Amino acid sequence: MEFHGLLSYTFFLLFPFAIAGEAVSVNEHHTYVGFRPTKLFVFGDSYADTGNNPKSLASSWKTPYGVTFPGKPAGRYSDGRVLTDYLARFMGIKSPLPYKFRNYGPGKLRGGLNFAYGGTGVFDTGNLQPNMTTQIGFLQGLIKDKVYTKRDLESSLALVTVSGNDYGTYTSAGGSDQGLPSFISQVVNQMAKDLKLIHDTGVRRVLVTTLQPVGCLPRETVLSSYQQCNESRNSAATFHNQLLHQAVTTLNNNTKDSSFLILDIFSAFNTVLNTKRDTTGNSKFDTPLKPCCVATRSGANCGSLDENGKELYTVCNEPGSMFFWDTVHPTQAGWRAVYLTLRSSLNRIYN
Numbered sequence: 445m446e447f448h449g450l451l452s453y454t455f456f457l458l459f460p461f462a463i464a465g466e467a468v469s470v471n472e473h474h475t476y477v478g479f480r481p482t483k484l485f486v487f488g489d490s491y492a493d494t495g496n497n498p499k500s501l502a503s504s505w506k507t508p509y510g511v512t513f514p515g516k517p518a519g520r521y522s523d524g525r526v527l528t529d530y531l532a533r534f535m536g537i538k539s540p541l542p543y544k545f546r547n548y549g550p551g552k553l554r555g556g557l558n559f560a561y562g563g564t565g566v567f568d569t570g571n572l573q574p575n576m577t578t579q580i581g582f583l584q585g586l587i588k589d590k591v592y593t594k595r596d597l598e599s600s601l602a603l604v605t606v607s608g609n610d611y612g613t614y615t616s617a618g619g620s621d622q623g624l625p626s627f628i629s630q631v632v633n634q635m636a637k638d639l640k641l642i643h644d645t646g647v648r649r650v651l652v653t654t655l656q657p658v659g660c661l662p663r664e665t666v667l668s669s670y671q672q673c674n675e676s677r678n679s680a681a682t683f684h685n686q687l688l689h690q691a692v693t694t695l696n697n698n699t700k701d702s703s704f705l706i707l708d709i710f711s712a713f714n715t716v717l718n719t720k721r722d723t724t725g726n727s728k729f730d731t732p733l734k735p736c737c738v739a740t741r742s743g744a745n746c747g748s749l750d751e752n753g754k755e756l757y758t759v760c761n762e763p764g765s766m767f768f769w770d771t772v773h774p775t776q777a778g779w780r781a782v783y784l785t786l787r788s789s790l791n792r793i794y795n
Contacts (some may be wrong), residue, residue, distance in 0.1 A: 484602075486602070492737060493521060494540075495519025496544050496559070497563070503520055523769050576638045601648070602650045628687065632684065632691055651708065661768070705792055736760040
């Protein structure tokens with residue numbers, strides 16, 4: 445089975461709710477109020493994975509992924525940097541090492557670890573990679589082995605991404621439209637349990653993303669020649685996000701401080717896609733709903749080759765001018781624009 449880190453959103457049809465070459469290091473300026481995280485622990489899927497998926501199976505290790513950064517495939521589902529890299533940049537630390545490279549030496553673990561695997565969900569999604577609870581178990585094991593101390597965890601931030609793979613699995617398994625609202629509740633309830641599990645390890649603050657506007661992903665907008673989003677699917681994502689907000693409010697009510705924060709990817713994507721510019725005004729996405737890397741044959745994906753090794757995809761001339769890289773993942777320029785939109789809200793981490 446080949447992993448492409450791609451998300452399946454057919455289920456939304458059943459539920460009709462009314463920067464190229466950029467350096468990672470950066471000098472961000474913050475007013476710290478008692479908490480300055482020096483470690484980042486990452487859990488989730490392809491929106492945050494920086495190299496955990498198997499090289500022999502994942503499209504993220506195939507050309508043309510990584511063409512912008514680092515110049516070759518490196519395990520990221522983009523032409524370059526992803527959300528994890530920009531959050532680490534905001535914190536003023538290096539992007540945390542993927543978990544599978546943890547034995548490279550203890551010095552490599554000082555900035556945290558990335559436990560995210562493309563294609564995974566809070567439940568098992570059939571791609572044989574660790575789900576959210578298992579990923580958290582990896583951190584628990586390292587704590588048990590005294591790789592990370594209580595003090596380490598108290599100076600840590602966690603990022604949790606859930607981008608919809610559970611719902612694609614639900615549909616593939618024959619889940620009904622009648623049962624979907626209940627399943628969405630199950631997903632968010634499990635997310636809440638996982639968020640608490642992360643906090644219970646001693647991690648000081650937990651940041652969780654909303655579900656992106658899935659109706660705007662190129663695999664959906666291709667039906668309109670990349671001209672318009674599917675608003676019924678976006679409304680379904682809104683339902684997921686409403687439940688998530690409720691769950692996070694409950695979690696915060698049960699802790700002494702606001703330990704859980706929502707990173708509103710849904711609104712940030714919409715802001716960038718609707719304005720067609722990032723917040724600096726320097727990058728204009730002329731066709732924001734169209735991907736840079738496009739398959740040339742039915743059943744193929746970005747990175748696919750035929751039996752003779754011929755490319756079954758085309759790549760745009762300037763990835764930096766496109767918001768989407770493939771059918772579901774942003775380009776580095778896209779993630780940068782999203783990050784710049786979210787940057788002011790990230791200051792809540794330090795409160």
